[in-house]
Amino acid sequence: MTRKPSTTLIHHPYRAPEGWDAVPVPVAKASTVLFKDTADLHKPRPRDGLSYRYGLHGTPTSYTLAARLATLEHAEHCLLVPSGLAAVTLPSLAILRPGDEVLVPDNVYGQNRYLTESWLPQWGVTHRFYDPLTVPDLRDKTKLVWLEAAGSITLEFPDLLGTLAACRARGITTALDNTWGAGLAFNGFEPAPTTHPGLGADIVMQALTKYPSGGADVLMGSVCTRDRKLHDRLNHAHEHLGYGVGQNDVELVLRGLSTLQLRYEAQDRVTRQLASWMAGRAEVAQVFHPALPGSPGNANWLAVGGAGAACLFSVAFKPAYSAARVDAFVDALQLFGIGYSWAGPMSLAVPYDMSRSRGLPLPFDGGTLVRFAIGLEDVADLQADIAQALSALA
Incomplete structure (x- = not known):
């Protein structure tokens, strides 16, 4: 029986051979799944x-x-x-x-x-x-x-x-x-x-x-x-x-x-460098990063192995710096996007007013907090960018 093109396109007999294989997983898309009988x-x-x-x-x-x-x-x-x-x-x-x-x-x-x-x-x-x-x-x-x-x-x-x-x-x-x-x-x-x-x-x-x-x-x-x-x-x-x-x-x-562990370890390494450097800055009251001694919960992190520590660290600026000045610091960053989420290729920075989202006492005294999510850029470039943006606080 001769079928019209619209029918043939839907009921075409070709199927990929059973033994075909490749590195990428084939993408099987469906709403309807067909049954044999x-x-x-x-x-x-x-x-x-x-x-x-x-x-x-x-x-x-x-x-x-x-x-x-x-x-x-x-x-x-x-x-x-x-x-x-x-x-x-x-x-x-x-x-x-x-x-x-x-x-x-x-x-x-x-x-x-x-x-x-x-x-x-x-x-x-x-x-x-x-x-x-x-x-x-x-x-x-x-x-x-x-x-x-x-x-x-x-x-x-x-x-x-x-x-x-x-x-x-x-x-x-x-x-x-x-x-x-x-x-x-x-x-x-x-x-x-x-x-x-x-x-x-x-x-x-x-x-x-x-x-x-x-x-x-x-x-x-x-x-x-x-x-x-x-x-x-x-x-x-x-x-x-x-x-x-x-x-x-x-x-x-x-x-x-496929690249999860490589990215995790690379971003972890750069994040630790930047977090340690920020902890020594005069503008900073406290740096939050589980691998840093003195950061809340550091002992708990060590108790479960003290291995990876991801791409995030947060900085509480000293109370002398107003929220508006901290916003100006974030705006002055050139290599950090302003946006939520993290673990992507681009570094991000977001300021937070923690008084709006916590009920118990905060782990720092006043001041505005900025969360940094470190991407895959070079660590020296990121550090230089943060350093130049800190002038916005002055």
């Missing part, structure tokens, strides 16, 4: 990465990325979500029920704080913010404890070992935001396996937007677990919330994974 259609399919029902739940491309991220995080299971924020909301929405309490560090990512304060109370979930450098007070109704290592903006490194051990003893689920560590700085499931085996988090999430992508061009997140029952609970919420990801974005993250 009705028996195949009716057959139950687990969400195991080996069978498919609908493109929203995954394709061979996205399951490949999920498997590689699970390996990176020392996990057994991984779910992909469309943003880092979605990776924050998924555990809270999947686990918490009316009457439950969630504990959140006071230096948590701002959108997690907003979710906790503004959305969860509508569903009968209460919350408390705790000092990240101490083990929080746990209660019978506490069902989820968030940890962030290091904390957002002020970069205090929490007492991971103490908090995780306390929660494990009480049977309380823990969720760790490991975006800063990127699966490289420490094992989120076993922070210190030789001295504290099994005291890791139950859930480890990342904003893949940051290090795994590395190109400042993708929004995506991951939620990893070791426990199958917990994964199934997360997966149930994941499916019904419609948390799908685009396969072209998956392709970009897969490409970024």
Whole structure:
């Protein structure tokens, strides 16, 4: 039977040969997934990465990325979500029920704080913010404890070992935001396996937007677990919330994974140099960077191995410098973009008024804070740029 071109273009017989292979992972895009026959259609399919029902739940491309991220995080299971924020909301929405309490560090990512304060109370979930450098007070109704290592903006490194051990003893689920560590700085499931085996988090999430992508061009997140029952609970919420990801974005993250460790180590090295140099400047009251002695939580960072330390450091300028003058300093920077996110190729700088986003006392006395995200530029060029911009403070 002769078919019209429109039909032939859709039902063309060509298929790539089985044995074809290449370094890049092929991009499999789909909304509709075809079944061999009705028996195949009716057959139950687990969400195991080996069978498919609908493109929203995954394709061979996205399951490949999920498997590689699970390996990176020392996990057994991984779910992909469309943003880092979605990776924050998924555990809270999947686990918490009316009457439950969630504990959140006071230096948590701002959108997690907003979710906790503004959305969860509508569903009968209460919350408390705790000092990240101490083990929080746990209660019978506490069902989820968030940890962030290091904390957002002020970069205090929490007492991971103490908090995780306390929660494990009480049977309380823990969720760790490991975006800063990127699966490289420490094992989120076993922070210190030789001295504290099994005291890791139950859930480890990342904003893949940051290090795994590395190109400042993708929004995506991951939620990893070791426990199958917990994964199934997360997966149930994941499916019904419609948390799908685009396969072209998956392709970009897969490409970024190849250079993840190289970029992480290069940016870490330059960040430490600049943070140490800034700590000696007369204009600076304090520099926040977990690897710097005296930075809040430095001992906690050393306790989990003291290895990688990412691309971020924050500077609290002395109170004599007004917010307007600090803004002028940021505007005078020539090699630092002004924008959110981090771990991309371009260095960034953003000033913050921390009084608007914290409830507990700040880890510094007054003054305006600037968070630097170091990219892949030459360290001497970045230092010279900061030095010339500091004249704007005078």
